[in-house]
Amino acid sequence: MLPAFLVFAVFVIAPMADGAWISLFQWDGVTAGHWVGLDNYRQAISDPGVHEAFKHSLVLILFYSVLPITIGLVLTAALTYARVRGVTVVQTVIFLPQILAAVVIGIAWKWLYDPLGPINQVLGAVGLDSLERPWLGDFQTALPAIGVIGTWITTGLCVVLFMAGVQRIPLSRYEAARVDGAGPVREFFAVTLPGLRNELAVALSLTVITALRVFDIIYVTTKGGPGTETTVPSLLIYQRAFVTGQVGSAAAIGAIMGVIILALAVGITRVVEERA
Amino acid sequence: MTTSLTSRLLSMALVACAILAAAGCGSPGASNGGSAASGPAGTSFDTSKKVTITLWDTENSPGPSKALNDLIAQFETKYPNVTVKRTVKNFDDYMATIKLAASSSDAPDVFQGNEGSVDQELVKAHLIIPLDGLAKAYGWNSMFGSPAALNPLRWTADGQHWGTGELWGIAQKAEVVGAFYNKATLARLGLQEPKTFAEFEDSLAKAKAAGVPPIMVGNLDRWPMGHVFMVLQAHFDSPTAIANWTYGRPGATFDDAATRKAASVVEEWGAKGYFENGWNGVSQTAAAARFGKGEGLYFITGPWENQTFAGPLKDGVGFFPLPSDTGAAAAPTTGALSIPYHISAKSKNKAVAAAFLNFIANPHAAAVVIQNGDLPAASPQGASIDPNSSLASISTAWVAKSKAGILTPYLDWATSTMGDTLFGGLQQLSQGKVTPAQFAATVQKDWEKTHS
Numbered sequence: 001m002l003p004a005f006l007v008f009a010v011f012v013i014a015p016m017a018d019g020a021w022i023s024l025f026q027w028d029g030v031t032a033g034h035w036v037g038l039d040n041y042r043q044a045i046s047d048p049g050v051h052e053a054f055k056h057s058l059v060l061i062l063f064y065s066v067l068p069i070t071i072g073l074v075l076t077a078a079l080t081y082a083r084v085r086g087v088t089v090v091q092t093v094i095f096l097p098q099i100l101a102a103v104v105i106g107i108a109w110k111w112l113y114d115p116l117g118p119i120n121q122v123l124g125a126v127g128l129d130s131l132e133r134p135w136l137g138d139f140q141t142a143l144p145a146i147g148v149i150g151t152w153i154t155t156g157l158c159v160v161l162f163m164a165g166v167q168r169i170p171l172s173r174y175e176a177a178r179v180d181g182a183g184p185v186r187e188f189f190a191v192t193l194p195g196l197r198n199e200l201a202v203a204l205s206l207t208v209i210t211a212l213r214v215f216d217i218i219y220v221t222t223k224g225g226p227g228t229e230t231t232v233p234s235l236l237i238y239q240r241a242f243v244t245g246q247v248g249s250a251a252a253i254g255a256i257m258g259v260i261i262l263a264l265a266v267g268i269t270r271v272v273e274e275r276a
Numbered sequence: 277m278t279t280s281l282t283s284r285l286l287s288m289a290l291v292a293c294a295i296l297a298a299a300g301c302g303s304p305g306a307s308n309g310g311s312a313a314s315g316p317a318g319t320s321f322d323t324s325k326k327v328t329i330t331l332w333d334t335e336n337s338p339g340p341s342k343a344l345n346d347l348i349a350q351f352e353t354k355y356p357n358v359t360v361k362r363t364v365k366n367f368d369d370y371m372a373t374i375k376l377a378a379s380s381s382d383a384p385d386v387f388q389g390n391e392g393s394v395d396q397e398l399v400k401a402h403l404i405i406p407l408d409g410l411a412k413a414y415g416w417n418s419m420f421g422s423p424a425a426l427n428p429l430r431w432t433a434d435g436q437h438w439g440t441g442e443l444w445g446i447a448q449k450a451e452v453v454g455a456f457y458n459k460a461t462l463a464r465l466g467l468q469e470p471k472t473f474a475e476f477e478d479s480l481a482k483a484k485a486a487g488v489p490p491i492m493v494g495n496l497d498r499w500p501m502g503h504v505f506m507v508l509q510a511h512f513d514s515p516t517a518i519a520n521w522t523y524g525r526p527g528a529t530f531d532d533a534a535t536r537k538a539a540s541v542v543e544e545w546g547a548k549g550y551f552e553n554g555w556n557g558v559s560q561t562a563a564a565a566r567f568g569k570g571e572g573l574y575f576i577t578g579p580w581e582n583q584t585f586a587g588p589l590k591d592g593v594g595f596f597p598l599p600s601d602t603g604a605a606a607a608p609t610t611g612a613l614s615i616p617y618h619i620s621a622k623s624k625n626k627a628v629a630a631a632f633l634n635f636i637a638n639p640h641a642a643a644v645v646i647q648n649g650d651l652p653a654a655s656p657q658g659a660s661i662d663p664n665s666s667l668a669s670i671s672t673a674w675v676a677k678s679k680a681g682i683l684t685p686y687l688d689w690a691t692s693t694m695g696d697t698l699f700g701g702l703q704q705l706s707q708g709k710v711t712p713a714q715f716a717a718t719v720q721k722d723w724e725k726t727h728s
Contacts, residue, residue: 022304030375030401033304110496114562115554134557137496139709223368224696225498226556226703227710242372244692245397247304 023251040252053233063147064211072158077188095156106220109149142229158203165199201272319413321627328359332387334370339583343648347636378403385623388615391428392689400435404618406442414634420653421678445616448637450653452611452674454597456575472603480550483573489552492572494563498699504576506610508538510684515608518684524727531720539712546706579670583649595669611683691726
């Protein structure tokens, strides 16, 4: 235990403590910083730019978490009920985005979303010219467009988690349900869903955290634009820490984000455990 | 599990406190800087001792990058005892890491900073050395056109006042922002190179009517529209007012009639469809590549893209700075020496670093820069520019405008947050999401946070 804890202390706790300490200073990252106490927190909490960034995170939770879990459950139910052959192949294909580097994904989707890119070409080819738009540069579609990339990435994780979970559910329960004359929908709500509670908790925690931390995809595609439509807290942290010389403020936003993520993770675990 | 989590959190908090106490909790950055500015390095050095100097730069476009590689090879041939190790990154990544690299214990010997807040922090933290002694020895003060061209690289030693005081860097290249145009397309539209601002706007309308994208711009990257706006502001506002504002002088304002007028033109061109289709969703690399393939009429940018266009289009691409209203007098436009090179205060080979700096910026280097299709800061020795090329027009514009003192600085030098504020604002303005008045007010508010 002790060696593991030492590693944890040096590489996780110490940097976190350092970050918390820096958040109490006004510091440009190069010259000596000076003590400002909780000012960075006060400013972050009253900064409309920070509020907006957190609102965007909420929207991204919908795309990174709610949608993939829903899709994952539907796919799992379908695959389970139909007992399709080649499930492994399907799982592998859906899981692929998980193993790609986010920068590669970002560049690929940037090309897909280009005003002259494949998505608009397909829309044009099937006569939906009116829907063509610069997806990442349009004030209405930029954030959802980023969200769709997230859905594409995290759906595979959810499917694999749920399929693995389903395999732990005793077959006798499914047989019992079928003997009782349950259709696919009844079977899903009576057997599959209750049996997947733990997997749901894991999927929810992981995807919500991914949604809140998303940075690479946005950095590679929109850099927070157009305007501030796709700015998220992690992008603000990056800009303030490395570009605009507001390291204290960046650390404060980071600390706030850390607390929120921790609270959500604990909350999700609790809800699931109480139900159990 | 809940209880164990709670107790784990508690113990984590306790350990955190212990670590903080052990660390002594000093102010961050207190011991980061180099020693107080050390005196000028000499021009001579031991040419028998093997040394390696490290270089960090952001010259990642093909032309400028090759020019630098050529010069490094020549320098190593001239001084066989010296090895130059180069690290190159794209602009955004570079600017995000250079301050950290410069303050680390193995800081690069020679590196690029940036005019404005980046240089200011480097000076304040004593991470670079003043170059006045070297400038005298190497003749840098008169090497780059007028001595005033070096003013944006001058800071007082405390880093408080810009444009005056000691010299902290020199530049290899020069920049003047204007309109690149496709000669064949202009001729096909039955037009000549515009001589007045009205003729320029008229050519935009004609191109639009003929189904040619009037101005190619890939503003997904946020900054490209900045150059369009800056040349417009230089057209409507006075160079002095723009300089005063950029250098943070008291009483300067962005929220004036001339600047709002420039902003309204960006808004109007956006509404009329004068920018290429979906400009806020196109990357600058893609837009530049397509202009190089013959798409669109104009591309408003600087000489760093010249090779991207002149490579494929050869003499088929031209360049002119935006013309004035009457076309008579020379019109102000955006331009400056390019991103400066500095010598690290932590360098153990300052004299070698200085010789290298001189080698990549002097008139011989200028010739190498020209051979690679970019505009040098010094006047070149022994290289001539093809008079039909876009580079010839760029060079003429640079010489005329820097001599006349009508080049205006880049607006994002003004504060460390200005790039984000200004460029994000232009994405909004060009699509009519904010009015010119709101745009000007937002930018001014950001400026006042730093220069109040």
